[in-house]
Amino acid sequence: MAALEVEGLTRHYGEREALADVSLSLDAGQTLVVFGPNGAGKTTLLRVLASLLRPHAGSVRVLGSSLPGEAWAVRARIGLLGHEPLLYRELTARENLRFYARLYGIEDERVHELLESVAMHGRANEPLRTLSRGMVQRVAVARAVLHDPELLLLDEPNANLDPAAIELVVPLLAGGSGPNGLRTRVICSHDPSGGLAQADVVLGLRAGRPALLRAAAEVDPDEIAELYR
């Protein structure tokens, strides 16, 4: 079953075309890795799939629901980890996660478990503004998977994380409670080797248009490097 079905997706910011005629399909449990230089439309694609931006043309179906019309039906099944952590600097890690737990109707026990999983239980009661960017990113990972989403949208998820922290968050971002134990993921990356290693499908964007769309096994790393030239 397709978790994502995108056909002719176009999105503008004023006169500027951020995405043009993007089409793709991704099965449940698969990982799509999106490569492209800055401004290529990667973040815009994630925000459309998260139902935060409306498509201006084309059709988008996420987990069987059409966006934006049926966005309400899938919001609880989508997690987003973007450039911004979506956390309040004045609140502690625990207060932030509890706040989001209330919005998703989740028990506090899950907050406690996730703080342990990202090794933030020792600093959980300190305001985020006092934590390093890596620590804030770990809390942001916990926020993104708090509701055990079937679809995870990740914009450079390893940004600011040290190797030990990356080891901690990888299983949280990969494994869900779906039928095959895997989440469907869309990951924006600038790391050709690391990105390819996680990908089932690769999408390359250049100036908002698809320049590469193929199974990861058939993609040469040089083709990804070519996107940035």
Place this chain on the structure above:
Amino acid sequence: MSGVHAPPRALPSVRPARPPRLWPTVGALLRKELLVELRTLESVPGMSLFAVTTFVLFHFALNRSSVEGDLAAGILWVTLLFAAILGVNRLFVADADQGGFDGFLLAPVDRSAMFLSKVLTLLAFLVVLELVAVPAFALLLLGSPLGPALPGLLATLALGDLGVAVIGTLVAAMAVQTRARDLLGPLLALPLFVPIVIGGARATSPLLVAVHPGTPALRWLLTLGLYDLLFGLIAYALFDFLLED
């Protein structure tokens, strides 16, 4: 880093059977708003200081031992509304700057919860503002305690505050999406506050006389109440669209 990392492990599914209901969501949002204000003290102290400073300025500028009637009511309401503008301008700043908008929009909750929580937040800010500003006003400009006028004044302030909170929330949600939000907020809010100033000042005027203070005129209280209701319905209908892309 915070010590030794815990070993990674799979977590059991936590997906709730149904989305959260409206009022628990409002409660979570309201708690977050009050916590952020308590930690930053960005709105209420500024609003209160502005009001007290303005009363001091009026005290010296008018060069009178006391004011009463229409003049006193006008000074009180205009000062409170300008002080409220400071809170309106800050109402959505933390959400816009720290990604709270996106976090909220991604959650499977009724969008009206944000409107209701912001109205309640602004109401709480206005109540604290008036706890400071009204005694300062009585001390600096009335020259006598409010005494028997207090119940009528509180009723009028409550109706005025509700209107300010509803209109302020609507306007702040519009302004925060723009680059000129600090300018646009007051420009949009002040014309909409005019009926509140008129109704509030007319209702308060008979209360602020030194000898035999009266009661607030019922028709002005009704005017305030109807204006609150009208904008409450408009804001409730429009707010979801303001949050959408």
